[in-house]
Amino acid sequence: MSINNIVIIGSGNLGWNLTIALFKAGFNILQIIDKNIQSANKLASQVNSDYTDNIKNINRNADLYIISVFDAVIENVVNSIKWNNKLVVHTSGSTNISIFKKNTDNYGVIYPLQTFTKFKQINFSNIPVFIEANNKENENQLLKFISKISNIVRLASSQKRFIIHLSAIVANNFTNYLYTLTDELLKKQGISFNILEPLFKETLNKAIEIGPSKSQTGPAIRNDINIIEKHLDFLKDKQEFYNIYTLISENIINRYNSV
Amino acid sequence: MSINNIVIIGSGNLGWNLTIALFKAGFNILQIIDKNIQSANKLASQVNSDYTDNIKNINRNADLYIISVFDAVIENVVNSIKWNNKLVVHTSGSTNISIFKKNTDNYGVIYPLQTFTKFKQINFSNIPVFIEANNKENENQLLKFISKISNIVRLASSQKRFIIHLSAIVANNFTNYLYTLTDELLKKQGISFNILEPLFKETLNKAIEIGPSKSQTGPAIRNDINIIEKHLDFLKDKQEFYNIYTLISENIINRYNSV
Numbered sequence: 001m002s003i004n005n006i007v008i009i010g011s012g013n014l015g016w017n018l019t020i021a022l023f024k025a026g027f028n029i030l031q032i033i034d035k036n037i038q039s040a041n042k043l044a045s046q047v048n049s050d051y052t053d054n055i056k057n058i059n060r061n062a063d064l065y066i067i068s069v070f071d072a073v074i075e076n077v078v079n080s081i082k083w084n085n086k087l088v089v090h091t092s093g094s095t096n097i098s099i100f101k102k103n104t105d106n107y108g109v110i111y112p113l114q115t116f117t118k119f120k121q122i123n124f125s126n127i128p129v130f131i132e133a134n135n136k137e138n139e140n141q142l143l144k145f146i147s148k149i150s151n152i153v154r155l156a157s158s159q160k161r162f163i164i165h166l167s168a169i170v171a172n173n174f175t176n177y178l179y180t181l182t183d184e185l186l187k188k189q190g191i192s193f194n195i196l197e198p199l200f201k202e203t204l205n206k207a208i209e210i211g212p213s214k215s216q217t218g219p220a221i222r223n224d225i226n227i228i229e230k231h232l233d234f235l236k237d238k239q240e241f242y243n244i245y246t247l248i249s250e251n252i253i254n255r256y257n258s259v
Numbered sequence: 260m261s262i263n264n265i266v267i268i269g270s271g272n273l274g275w276n277l278t279i280a281l282f283k284a285g286f287n288i289l290q291i292i293d294k295n296i297q298s299a300n301k302l303a304s305q306v307n308s309d310y311t312d313n314i315k316n317i318n319r320n321a322d323l324y325i326i327s328v329f330d331a332v333i334e335n336v337v338n339s340i341k342w343n344n345k346l347v348v349h350t351s352g353s354t355n356i357s358i359f360k361k362n363t364d365n366y367g368v369i370y371p372l373q374t375f376t377k378f379k380q381i382n383f384s385n386i387p388v389f390i391e392a393n394n395k396e397n398e399n400q401l402l403k404f405i406s407k408i409s410n411i412v413r414l415a416s417s418q419k420r421f422i423i424h425l426s427a428i429v430a431n432n433f434t435n436y437l438y439t440l441t442d443e444l445l446k447k448q449g450i451s452f453n454i455l456e457p458l459f460k461e462t463l464n465k466a467i468e469i470g471p472s473k474s475q476t477g478p479a480i481r482n483d484i485n486i487i488e489k490h491l492d493f494l495k496d497k498q499e500f501y502n503i504y505t506l507i508s509e510n511i512i513n514r515y516n517s518v
Contacts, residue, residue, distance in 0.1 A: 065341065067474045071478075071486055094486050099474065114458055115465065115476050122461065126488045128454050142315075163448050166490050167441045171455045172462045173477030174507045175434045178325040179463075189422050194467055195387050195411075196430045199373055204438075204459050206374065208399070213438040217272065217374050219330075220433030227330055227353050232427050240510045247506055248433045250498045 003087075003145045007062040009033045009055065009077055011043040013116035014091055015068030021124040023151045025049035055080055063087065064145070071095050078103050087138060094163025096130050096158040106143050107210040108133035110162050112150070115172045124149045130156035132163060156192065181241050220252035262346075262404045262445035264342050268314065270290045270302040272375035273350055274327035280408045286291025292450035295421060300348040314339055320348065323404070325369065328465060356391050356452055357416040367392035367401050370420050371409070374431045387473045389415035402515040434516050440500050479511035 006027055008019050009067050011034040020043075023029050024163060029049040036041035037053040043049035050059065058065075065088040074090050083104035090099070091110050101105035114122060129150045133139035139155070146153045156164060179200075183193040205217040206215040219227040228249055235242040265286055267278050270293040279302075282288050288308040293299035294311040303310035309318065316326075324347040325334050333349050334419035352371050359366035368391040372428060386509060388409045392398035398414070403464060403514070405412050438459075442452040465474040478486040487508055494501040 007270065020423055028377060070481065086371060094489055113454065115461055115474075117465065117469075117474075117476075120465070126457050128457065135381075141317065154454075160448050160450070162489075162493070164446060164450065164454070166493065167445055167455060168266065168443045168458055168488070169477050170437050170504075171458050173475065173479060173511065174437055174503075175459070176466060176471050176474055176476075177507055177511055178429050178433055178437075179466045180475065182429045183466075183471050185422060186426055189419050191419070191423065193471070195413075195423075196426060197463070198385050198387065198469055199427055199430050200434070200463050202374055203435055204377065204456070204463070206379070207435060207438045207442075208453055210376075212435050212442050215376075215435050216426050216439065217376075217435075218431065220432060224330060229422075231428070232354055234421070240466055240513075243506060244433075244510070245429075248436055251503070252432070252436055255498075 002062045003141060004028055005062045006032065006063075007031045007065045007069065008043075009065065010068035011036070011039045011071075013066060013118050014112065015066070017116045017122055017124070018066065018068065018091065018110075018112065019043055019047055020121055022116075025148045027148075030062050033058060056245050060084075060086075063166055064089065066091065066106055071105050075099055085175050087141065089142065094162050095170065096162075097134065099160070100134070106134065108138050109158070109161065110142060110146060111156070111165070113164060113168055115168075125151050128152040128154060130154050132156060132158060132161065156246045178244075181244070185241070216252065216256065218252070220249040221256045223253050223257045262322045262400060263287055264289050264323075266318050266324045267302075267327065268317075268324065269327035270298045270325060271296070271329075272377050275302055275372065275377045276323070276375045276381055277327065277350065277369075277371065278302055278306055278378055279322065284407045286407075289321050292317060310474045319343075319345075321375070323348065324495070325350065331442065334358055346400065352427065353421050355421075356393065357417070359393070365393065365397055367397050368417070369401060369405060370418065370424070372423060372427055374427075381487065384410050387411040389413050389414060390419050391417060391420065392413060421479070435501075440503070452456045475511065477511070477514065479508040480515045482512055482516045 003139060007030050011032055029047040032040045032044045032051040033047055033055055035053050040051040067074055067090040071092050073174055074095055078100055085105045088104055089105040089108045089110050093111050097109050113128045113131040129146050129152055131142045135144050143153055186193055235245055264411055266289050270291055288306040290309040291299045291303045291312055292314055294312050297502055300312040326349040328336060330351050332352055337359055344364045345362055346365040348367045348369050352370050356368050370389040372387045386409055388405050390401045392401050402412055445452055494504055
């Protein structure tokens with residue numbers, strides 16, 4: 001049996017983008033389920049599907065159920081349905097596959113490694129997607145299924161996926177936070193954040209090309225205390241920026257200058 | 260008088276790339292000066308110039324002297340030469356233009372906002388370059404001069420340049436350090452760092468498009484303590500990673516979840 005009819009539970013950033021990608025790839029979206037009925041309705045109208053805000057009304061005829069809700073809520077959703085051994089997956093980086101164990105015999109995980117925003121559709125084909133399943137048969141089904149929307153499909157255990165998710169938080173959330181601090185600093189001088197774009201791009205290119213450890217430059221790796229102190233003096237009234245500057249600089253100094 | 264003959268003092272990462280770009284743009288590189296004679300020789304051979312490791316042998320016939328050495332050494336270089344009112348600049352982000360004041364009447368700063376590696380030539384035309392000079396005439400000379408190698412030339416006072424440099428350290432050095440931590444984490448799982456490239460790129464695209472503050476996603480902005488604790492538990496033996504994860508997560512939580 002191959003997967004064609006799909007029920008989506010959760011129409012947040014990831015659920016939204018995944019649903020649109022599946023619809024465009026020709027899959028039949030049977031139903032969108034979300035407690036936020038406006039969101040369910042809006043997404044459903046884009047993919048010609050049914051929708052509901054009550055999980056008890058779940059459509060029983062799907063080949064695959066995709067749970068894309070906050071981690072803390074996954075278990076509630078899993079426990080609230082009799083799955084009758086239908087194939088069900090979640091999309092979380094840091095939730096173990098074992099969460100399904102007590103409730104069904106056919107389950108797995110589909111974890112797309114990307115940051116999603118509703119209403120900003122991303123081309124899924126270049127997004128790495130990590131698959132896990134409770135047996136070979138389901139694994140093969142999910143691999144085949146996801147290959148229809150992504151060119152980069154890999155298997156990953158729950159432990160491996162956990163570490164990939166942790167890396168993604170650093171890669172995305174933390175760097176974005178550093179962007180935010182920088183943006184605020186520059187704005188006060190009337191300078192556009194976009195002036196840094198070539199620098200950000202080259203930083204990434206270099207890290208990919210020769211590895212980030214060899215790419216490190218700047219006052220901390222030179223242990224240039226004079227410049228670091230000038231910067232800290234300037235940041236002394238910006239507590240959070242000051243603390244981050246201090247901690248990361250100390251770490252770079254220790255890593256590269258210890259004998 | 261327009262600038263044609265140039266002496267370069269310092270053949271480090273920035274000096275190296277700037278010299279090659281100037282040579283390619285048709286300027287005449289008279290001389291490379293560096294205490295590291297091998298480095299001076301190597302660069303000189305690429306741009307058909309003289310070279311020396313002794314600053315006392317400086318060629319007196321240049322139209323422009325570019326000092327591209329570590330910040331801590333700039334003052335020594337400035338003080339060790341009688342400039343005879345020749346135009347001289349440094350290339351530092353965080354060193355005030357006033358460093359030249361006592362020694363010459365014609366001076367300025369050329370600050371290219373990019374990360375440089377020797378032997379990895381970057382196309383200079385897309386690099387933003389910030390100019391400062393001690394008077395209008397020198398300012399115009401430097402603007403005209405740098406426009407030959409970059410399409411993004413801006414004026415910036417020492418104070419503005421200082422803040423741009425500080426931003427560049429966050430944008431480049433700190434994000435690169437986060438890349439390094441991630442790279443190490445993934446390597447232990449046999450996963451290539453390059454799997455994160457689409458995520459890094461989208462993070463940057465989104466930040467440029469809608470601004471980083473609105474782009475923030477992840478467990479911290481959702482105040483998802485459950486996931487954060489799982490991650491910290493995993494990182495408990497990796498002290499530096501643990502500290503950075505804690506500090507940045509706390510900052511994101513405080514920024515987005517305070518009433």
